[in-house]
Amino acid sequence: MSVTNKKSFSNMLLSHVELYVKDIVSMENFYTKYLGFIVTDRGEGPSAMVFLSRSPEEHHQIVLNPRQTHQTIQSPVDHISFRVKSITDLQGFNNALKTNAKIEIQTVSHGTTWSLYFRDPEENRFEIFTDTPWYVNQPCKFPVDLEQSDEDLIQFTNNKIENMPGFAVVADWKDSHKNSLAF
Numbered sequence: 001m002s003v004t005n006k007k008s009f010s011n012m013l014l015s016h017v018e019l020y021v022k023d024i025v026s027m028e029n030f031y032t033k034y035l036g037f038i039v040t041d042r043g044e045g046p047s048a049m050v051f052l053s054r055s056p057e058e059h060h061q062i063v064l065n066p067r068q069t070h071q072t073i074q075s076p077v078d079h080i081s082f083r084v085k086s087i088t089d090l091q092g093f094n095n096a097l098k099t100n101a102k103i104e105i106q107t108v109s110h111g112t113t114w115s116l117y118f119r120d121p122e123e124n125r126f127e128i129f130t131d132t133p134w135y136v137n138q139p140c141k142f143p144v145d146l147e148q149s150d151e152d153l154i155q156f157t158n159n160k161i162e163n164m165p166g167f168a169v170v171a172d173w174k175d176s177h178k179n180s181l182a183f
């Protein structure tokens with residue numbers, strides 16, 4: 001097989017999927033009662049998202065999203081998410097995607113991540129992210145500029161989230177998360 005694509009791409013690992021749901025109560029009940037997922041965070045109000053995990057390494061593996069106005073007949077999936085290991089890797093994918101003029105890219109932070117969101121040619125929505133060193137209560141989302149230096153991006157994000165509810169060093173959050181999964 002001849003190799004025509006000379007770009008080098010970093011590895012990514014599947015992290016989580018976000019689903020549009022019709023009945024958030026029964027969906028949360030199903031995943032917690034029959035599969036042992038725990039609720040790690042939930043939003044506020046009638047369209048509140050619920051974050052579920054069954055992994056000590058993941059804040060969420062499934063997100064239940066009851067925003068029915070966004071639901072399409074084609075797909076119950078809001079997005080599928082992959083993790084890369086560094087800001088440099090994330091910037092690599094951002095740069096590669098930007099060469100495709102048809103793709104609109106959203107660059108955001110969830111406080112816990114720096115993320116790219118985009119749609120593939122068949123409108124499936126994808127997230128690629130790398131972890132920040134912090135945890136904050138979810139949901140949390142604000143735009144970031146991935147073109148700035150790593151130092152500026154880290155400082156900007158830290159300033160933005162350090163007074164938000166739940167702010168912690170991620171290692172501390174993981175310790176308490178592991179304890180929650182043990183019960």
Ligand SMILES: [Fe+2]
Pocket residue numbers: 016018079081127
């Ligand atoms: Fe996500």
